[in-house]
Amino acid sequence: MAEEATGLVFHPMDQFIVKPLFGGAEVHWYTVTNSTLWMFLAILSVAALMVLGTRGRAIVPSRTQSVAELAYEFIANMVYDNTGKDGMKYFPFVFTIFVFVLVLNMLGMIPYSFTVTSHIVVTFALAALVFIVVTAIGFARHGVGFLKLFKPDGLPLPLVPIIVPIEIISFLIRPISLSVRLFANMMAGHTLLKVFAGFIVSLGVFGVVPLVATVAFTGLEFLVAFLQAMIFSVLTCIYLNDAINMHDHH
Amino acid sequence: MEAEAAKFIGAGLACFALIGAGIGIGNIFGNYLSGALRNPSAAPGQFTNLLIGFALAEATGLFGLLIALMILFG
Numbered sequence: 001m002a003e004e005a006t007g008l009v010f011h012p013m014d015q016f017i018v019k020p021l022f023g024g025a026e027v028h029w030y031t032v033t034n035s036t037l038w039m040f041l042a043i044l045s046v047a048a049l050m051v052l053g054t055r056g057r058a059i060v061p062s063r064t065q066s067v068a069e070l071a072y073e074f075i076a077n078m079v080y081d082n083t084g085k086d087g088m089k090y091f092p093f094v095f096t097i098f099v100f101v102l103v104l105n106m107l108g109m110i111p112y113s114f115t116v117t118s119h120i121v122v123t124f125a126l127a128a129l130v131f132i133v134v135t136a137i138g139f140a141r142h143g144v145g146f147l148k149l150f151k152p153d154g155l156p157l158p159l160v161p162i163i164v165p166i167e168i169i170s171f172l173i174r175p176i177s178l179s180v181r182l183f184a185n186m187m188a189g190h191t192l193l194k195v196f197a198g199f200i201v202s203l204g205v206f207g208v209v210p211l212v213a214t215v216a217f218t219g220l221e222f223l224v225a226f227l228q229a230m231i232f233s234v235l236t237c238i239y240l241n242d243a244i245n246m247h248d249h250h
Numbered sequence: 251m252e253a254e255a256a257k258f259i260g261a262g263l264a265c266f267a268l269i270g271a272g273i274g275i276g277n278i279f280g281n282y283l284s285g286a287l288r289n290p291s292a293a294p295g296q297f298t299n300l301l302i303g304f305a306l307a308e309a310t311g312l313f314g315l316l317i318a319l320m321i322l323f324g
Contacts, residue, residue, distance in 0.1 A: 078298075081298065184316060187319075188315065234301050238302065
C-alpha cells in the first residue's frame with residue numbers, strides 16, 4: 001500500500017504503526033513499543049492529576065484539583081443514575097476505564113503522538129474485561145437466575161424462540177460493538193485528519209480551504225475523544241445495571 | 251478484473267453501511283432536539299438514552315467500516 005504513488009509524502013495509515021522503541025524490528029509480547037510508551041504516559045498523567053492534583057485537599061480547589069473533582073463527580077453521578085445505590089460498589093471500575101480511555105484519546109490528539117485506542121487489540125481487551133466482569137457479577141448476584149436476562153418478563157410463549165436467541169446474540173455481541181465503536185471512531189478521525197492535511201500541500205494556494213477544515217476537524221476530534229470515552233463508560237454502567245438489577249429499574 | 255481492483259471496489263461498497271449510520275444518528279439527535287425544545291425540563295433526563303441510541307446506531311455503520319478496513323489491510 002505505502003509504496004504506491006498517492007501524491008502524499010506519508011501514508012495516512014502510517015501513524016498507526018506499532019514500532020519497538022529499542023532494538024530490532026521484531027515485536028514480542030514483552031517488547032517496549034510506542035504503544036507501551038503512550039499507555040505508560042497516560043497512567044503517569046492520570047496519577048499526576050489525581051494524586052498530586054488533590055493532595056492539597058483545599059476547600060477552594062486549585063485548577064488541577066477542580067478538574068480531578070469534576071471528573072470524579074461526573075462519573076459518580078453517571079454510575080448512580082444508571083445503576084442505583086447497589087452499583088456504586090463498581091464506581092472505581094467505571095472511573096478507571098473512563099479516565100484511562102479519555103486520557104489515551106486526548107494524548108492521541110498531540111501531534112506526532114500515538115493513539116493507543118486506535119488499535120482494536122487495546123479496545124477489545126478493555127471491552128472483554130467489561131464483558132467478563134459484568135457476566136461474573138451477574139452470575140455472582142443472581143446465580144442461574146441471571147439467565148432470565150434473556151427472557152424479558154411478560155413475553156408471550158410463541159415469541160420465546162424468536163426473542164431469546166436475539167437477546168443472547170445482542171448480549172454476546174457487546175464486547176465487539178463496544179470495542180469496534182471506540183477503535184473505529186479514533187482510527188477514522190485520525191485518518192481523516194491526515195488525509196485532509198495531505199490536501200493542504202498538494203492544492204497550493206487553495207490549500208487554505210483544507211487547512212481551515214483540518215483545524216475545525218481537530219476541534220471536532222477533541223469532542224469525539226471525550227464523547228467516546230463517555231459512551232464507553234455509559235455503556236459499561238448500563239451493562240452493569242443489567243447484571244445488578246436485571247431488567248427492572250432501580 | 252484484477253483481484254486488487256475488486257478489493258478496492260469491495261472496500262468502497264462496504265462503506266455504504268455508513269449511510270445508515272448517518273441517517274440513524276441524524277434522526278436521533280434531530281428528534282432529541284425537537285423533543286428538548288418542546289419540553290426543555292425533561293431533556294437532561296433523556297441524555298443517557300440519547301447517547302445509547304447514538305452509540306447503537308453508530309455501531310452498525312462502523313461494522314461496515316470495519317469490513318472495509320479488513321478488506322484493505324486484512
